[in-house]
Amino acid sequence: MGxxxxxxxxxxxxxxxxxxxxxxxxxxxxxxxxxxxxxxxxGVVSAYFSTWVRDQVGPLRADxxxxxxxxxxxxxxxxxxxxxxxxxxxxxxRMPFLVASTxxxxxxxxxxxxxxxxxTAVCFVIANVAYQAGLQFYDAMLPEVSHEGNRGKISxxxxxxxxxxxxxxxxxxxxxVLGSDDKPFLFTMIALFFLLFALPCFLFVKERGNxxxxxxxxLRMLRESTSETLRTIRSGREYPGLxxxxxGRIFYTDPINTVIAIMMLYTINVAEHxxxxxxxxxxxxxLIMMTAITFAVIGGFxxxxxxxxxxxxxxxxxxxxxxxGVFLLAAAVGIFGLPLPTLYVVACAAGVGLGGVWAAxxxxxxxxxxxxxxxxxxxxxxxxxxxxxxxxxxxWAIVTRLTINTFGLPPHVGQGIGVLVLLVLIAVSYVxxxxxxxxxxxxxx
Numbered sequence: 001m002g003x004x005x006x007x008x009x010x011x012x013x014x015x016x017x018x019x020x021x022x023x024x025x026x027x028x029x030x031x032x033x034x035x036x037x038x039x040x041x042x043g044v045v046s047a048y049f050s051t052w053v054r055d056q057v058g059p060l061r062a063d064x065x066x067x068x069x070x071x072x073x074x075x076x077x078x079x080x081x082x083x084x085x086x087x088x089x090x091x092x093x094r095m096p097f098l099v100a101s102t103x104x105x106x107x108x109x110x111x112x113x114x115x116x117x118x119x120t121a122v123c124f125v126i127a128n129v130a131y132q133a134g135l136q137f138y139d140a141m142l143p144e145v146s147h148e149g150n151r152g153k154i155s156x157x158x159x160x161x162x163x164x165x166x167x168x169x170x171x172x173x174x175x176x177v178l179g180s181d182d183k184p185f186l187f188t189m190i191a192l193f194f195l196l197f198a199l200p201c202f203l204f205v206k207e208r209g210n211x212x213x214x215x216x217x218x219l220r221m222l223r224e225s226t227s228e229t230l231r232t233i234r235s236g237r238e239y240p241g242l243x244x245x246x247x248g249r250i251f252y253t254d255p256i257n258t259v260i261a262i263m264m265l266y267t268i269n270v271a272e273h274x275x276x277x278x279x280x281x282x283x284x285x286x287l288i289m290m291t292a293i294t295f296a297v298i299g300g301f302x303x304x305x306x307x308x309x310x311x312x313x314x315x316x317x318x319x320x321x322x323x324x325g326v327f328l329l330a331a332a333v334g335i336f337g338l339p340l341p342t343l344y345v346v347a348c349a350a351g352v353g354l355g356g357v358w359a360a361x362x363x364x365x366x367x368x369x370x371x372x373x374x375x376x377x378x379x380x381x382x383x384x385x386x387x388x389x390x391x392x393x394x395x396w397a398i399v400t401r402l403t404i405n406t407f408g409l410p411p412h413v414g415q416g417i418g419v420l421v422l423l424v425l426i427a428v429s430y431v432x433x434x435x436x437x438x439x440x441x442x443x444x445x
Contacts, residue, residue, distance in 0.1 A: 022145055022206075027154065029200035030145045033138055034162030036102075036197035040131050043169030043190040044109060045070070047264050047289060049124055051282060052183050054265060056117050059411060060404060062265060067397030069121050070261060073128040074390045078383055082229040083222060084133055085140070085379020090214040090221060093207050094137050094375065101134035102198050109191035113183040136382035139362055140374050144207055151366060152312065156304010156359035163300060163355065166293035168193055170286050229376065241436035242368045242377070246384045248436070249361065251429030252320060253385050255327065255422030256357060258392035259350070262415070263289065267343060269411040270333060274340050288343050292351035299355025312364035313438035319356035320430050326350045327423035334416025367438050395421060 053069070054062035088094045108127035113120055146154040172189050214221075264285045271281030307315045326349045333342050369377040399421050403414030 023204070025200075025204045026206060027145045029204040030138075030141065031154075031158045031161045032197050033098075033201035034158040035165035035168075036194050036201075037131060037135060037138070038162045038165035039169045039190055039194050039197065040105060040109060040127075042166040042289070042293070043172065044112070044124070044187065045128065045131075046260050047170060047286070048173055048183065048186060048190075049112065050261065050265055051268075052113055052120070054268075059269065063262065063400040063404075063411075063415070064397040066261075066265075067393035067400075069124060070128070070393040071390045071397075073125040074132070074387075074393070076125070077129045077132040078387050078390060080129075080133065081136060081383035082376065082379040083226065084136060085375040085377070085382065086224075086228065087221065087375070088137060088140065089373060089375035092209055094141055095202065095205070095207060098134055098137040098141070099202050101130045101137060102195070102202075105130035105134060106191045106195045109194065110188045112187035132382070136378055138201075139381070140378040141205065141207070142362060142366065143371070143374065144205060150308065151363045152304050152307025152315075152359065154304075155362045156300050156302075156307065156355070158300070159304065159355050159358045160297045160300030162358075163293050163296040163351075165193075165197065166296070167290065170289050170293065174283075174286060229380065239368060239370070240441075241438075242380075244432060245364065245368055245436045246380055248429045248432035249381070250384045250387055250391075251425045251432060252323070252357070254392040254395075255425045256323065256354070257385075258396050258422055259327070259330070259419065260354070261393065262396060263292070263350075266330075266334070266412070266415050266419075269415060270340055270343065273337070273410060273412045276340075284340070288347045291344055292347035292354070295348045295351030296354045297351075299352035300359050301355075302352075303356035303359040307360050307363055311438050312360045312367065313433070313436065315356065316360040316364060316433070317430070319353055319360060320426060322349060322353045322356065323426050324423065326353055327419055327426060331416045331419040331423065334412040334414075334419070336416075337412075364438055367440060368436075370441075392422070 050062070050066050053066045057065050084097070088097050091097070105127050108123045108130065111120075111123045112127070115123070142151065142155060169190060172193070173186055264282075267285035267288050268278065268281040271284045272278060276284065303315060303319065306318075326346060329342065329349070330346045332338055333340075333346065365378070365381050366374075396418050399418040400411075400414050403409045403417050404411050407414075409417075
């Protein structure tokens with residue numbers, strides 16, 4: 001995983017002071033954190049918390065209830081993201097923030113399903129907020145383990161290896177391993193595996209540090225960081241393409257994150273429509289998720305390689321073309337009653353598309369970001385991702401409630417219509433992003 005022109009055992013990183021050498025173990029450790037947090041996102045957000053909610057409230061209310069809980073958690077991190085980013089720009093190092101957020105997430109994940117419905121919902125909200133905050137800190141550390149010439153490659157490797165964490169998450173819930181009925185123990189094991197694979201990043205990724213640390217925890221910091229963020233948004237011309245990219249990112253992360261979150265519920269409903277039992281549907285859902293994961297691993301490596309050769313913008317365009325096809329086919333499965341195995345085709349294409357989104361848009365964002373404000377700008381990057389994670393589940397909850405509860409359509413048909421509604425957002429994002437250049441900026445002038 002070393003960079004081009006690396007000496008044995010190190011990755012060569014260019015800097016204004018010459019060439020900075022980072023041990024390969026630092027790159028590997030950074031990549032392993034991507035695997036660690038994917039265990040949480042796939043195991044809790046995408047797979048087992050949604051099925052736990054379904055068991056508690058029933059299939060007719062599961063989509064809307066899960067959508068509201070998720071939207072609440074994302075609303076909180078949406079508000080906090082810019083401030084957290086500004087705090088890490090002021091701090092001596094970002095790593096303590098990553099450690100703290102990870103530990104909070106791990107603790108509250110281990111508490112899931114051990115209390116009543118509302119207690120578990122609160123634990124999920126806290127765990128998801130901490131996970132999302134950690135993801136923001138982690139993304140902002142990409143410059144510590146890469147340079148402009150290999151950033152796509154390192155980002156893509158992170159995505160590809162990261163999705164291996166999904167094998168762990170889904171595998172833990174297979175009947176042959178822990179059994180899907182023991183949710184409290186399952187969530188605890190997910191928490192422990194998250195922590196286990198996060199530890200190397202804490203130990204071996206060494207930051208250059210902030211040469212100009214400032215006060216972090218104060219009301220003055222809060223006021224200054226808020227005003228800086230608002231000034232950045234208002235003065236978008238100083239950072240060409242930034243605001244437009246962030247708006248476009250809302251529109252493509254919104255439907256993609258939502259589909260990831262509801263894929264298990266959708267599969268179960270389609271499976272039950274074909275005559276399978278709920279348990280058989282859940283097992284089928286796990287197999288389909290594993291299929292998507294396999295192709296996401298492949299996609300991360302391939303798209304990362306393409307980013308360094310084609311640039312992040314062209315690569316992201318190709319990824320969005322692929323997602324249009326994915327959404328059309330996924331919607332057709334529910335609306336027209338296509339055979340259940342069609343979802344395996346959807347899973348293959350969606351997996352490749354997932355690897356492409358995250359491999360391309362992290363380097364894309366860095367092209368638009370001045371080095372001195374990476375934390376703040378990744379706060380904005382995270383904020384729009386969180387905004388989309390609020391609106392996506394809410395759109396899904398509204399559409400499925402109208403189609404299933406109000407108009408009386410079967411759940412798989414109502415969800416298929418919901419997928420079509422989300423497809424419109426993909427098309428909007430493509431139109432918004434076309435004027436944004438990904439040419440490298442010279443921030444020294």
